Amino acid sequence: MKKAIYSLLAIYFMTEITNAQVTLNANGEGNTYEDINAVLAPNYDVVEVPDCAHSGFGRHIDEIFDEELNTYVFRFIAHTAYDNDRCKKFDRQRIEIKSYGKSPENTKGSEGETVEYKWKFKLPSNFKVSKNFTHLHQIKSVGSEYSSRPIISLTARKGTPDRLELRYAPTYEQSTIKSVELDLLKGHWVEVTEVIHYSNKGSYSIEIKKISNDSKIFEYSNDYMDMWQDGSDFSRPKWGIYRSLKRKEDLKDEMVLFNSFSIDEIADITIEELSIKAHKKLLKVDNKKAVVNFKNLKAKDYDSVKLFDNNGEEIVIKKRLKKYKLDISELNTGLYYIAFLKSKRVVKVLKYNL
Template sequence: MPRLPALLLTVALLMPAIPAAAAPAATGPVVADPGASAHGPKWELRWNPSPRKDGLNAFEALEDDRRGSHPEGFPHVYPEGDAYRFDAHLVDRDGSDRMRNEVRGMRDSAGRPLEIRKDETWRLSYQMYLPDTLDATTAFTHIWQVKTSDTGTPVMQLTLPIKNGVPKIEARYWTLADNQVHPFATHDLAAIQNKWVTVTLEWKSSDDGYLRWAMHDGRTTLVDARADHIDLYWSEEQYNRPKWGIYRSIRSAGLQDTHMLIKDLKAWQLGPATPPVQLPEPDRSPGAYEAERAGNVFEGAAEPVYCRICSGGRKTILIGGNTYDYTVVRGILSETTATRQLTVHAVVNGAQSFRISVNGADSIEVPMTGTPDRITTTTVPVPLIAGVNTIRFFHLGARTPELDKIVIR
């Protein structure tokens, strides 16, 4: 890992305010980056979704009460006029001690994910409305994050803590080596509640990156601070992606039903995009079914992500550990009703196991032992019916291996 970061804060008097409405290309870059001179890379507007036109398709994925804890409150995330609204109720749950209603990632007008890759510099700007019912908490309440799919620790956050008895909004980043949080700027929360404010976040996703947070009330700069020489890129395969919404602990006193609104979302990128990671081709041999195959089911946190060593360049992660996170491989064909041999290909970290259920029948355990730097395989017999079959991969007690593909013989 790179060295632990050194923190440098730059206040608004020493640093020009980030324009709230104008596109950066029209005003010139305002980052202290040698490559951002007047003759260097230019800012390009990459994302400017319309709630009315694009709806939730503007985002890569939706996390709307993914545990199904409060169906009467559905939807919890939805367009409302020219804004996106996130509702949070006291009965919502995403596990035993927290609730989460968020969106993650960005999609362009063609529906492709916008991937924030290594050494890229991005700027996000949006307007935000926090009612006084969305208050700071003694545990945690996050309203914006950047995460990478294969790491549970957030890269950076906007959060609502209580500091010395005073409710605050705080910008912070994390270091992965020690899993430590580093706050670098705060503002009184009460001063921005029940009104629209403009939030701008700018960062370089690099081993030696920076993060800048600015907030404006109209033309008034409320905060403008920056942290330099920090590691903001943790994965060579995955990419950074922002998340908006309400993610809070239920272990704080005084929680209320509440909501948050965001609108006028924009994302600019400085200079050209980094080429995507080169990944293997999928296995197209008879009887092979990729875990990320279109039409498969990815429930709860389970999702396909990049994988350099996997067939098709993807694997499905975050399977198991509860009843909610599972994946189903669909469309498995068999000409006859018979017992066939199923070979599971997966990335395994030590001793792990899947539970698999074929066509909804009683499950069997598939134990595997391996290391994360290679693909591990194991073969078990499974009963298939003539026609189309499905196989559900899950585990109630622990995370499973990361599923690459299956092969039926």
């Protein structure tokens, strides 16, 4: 018997805002450290800078007005000759912000949670990087024996050509899982969207887009990835400049711009959400040998597909999903939901009877 093929013709998107979202934006000159701490750790300090080693310069993070974005942004400043790692070491230097143990719970990732991190940054056109490491972003675990290794790092590295590397370390072993030429980022404001499901059976995705024309510079996605270092209490983000000073001849004083930091916990998909977002038209399927074809949907509008039964239980579809077709044969009779997701958020739901 031939398989029946059903097509989805339209998609409507819904914006989802949760109470768990934390945002940090520059708001004008002065009080920069205080503004950062007020968001990422009220009454505590999450700003890691070498001010005490280079006190004559003053603060190494400030706020300036950016003509391109037409708003104030954060400026992270690193001096090769004077700055070190928070006045402790001089083989590296660190100008970073973070969340940590005393930060609000919704700035920390717990096992089983899905968290979206977003931010904007701009590297100078003549940005120079170390052959060892120049970290711009990290996800670090706290409490694990492996916590000395960030589970995720975005690292700029000198090479032929210079590149931005996505580094991954679920244990002590660290590897580069993807890279891109650094020249594609230099001199441009870019926006990063990173989504992590914190679990040994977790997932990870990242996308970097040029703000001026919305073009995609870098992307990576893995729905079956160990994203929890065993023994961790929580995971936390860091942003800034953290670079090796072992080859100072490769470096120069730098100013990297950041803004629009966002940490957003994404709630689990519930049967209530599926019901609310389901297309009004119920697709009826008359036999158990059927394929749902959604090739008419724009691939850029979603990045994953999930199948749920009438109780909201997810059905594994790894072997059923092939490109734009979902094999729904040999399932039990009942009501089902096909959810289309973008960055782990449900944007469209089709329901059907089998």
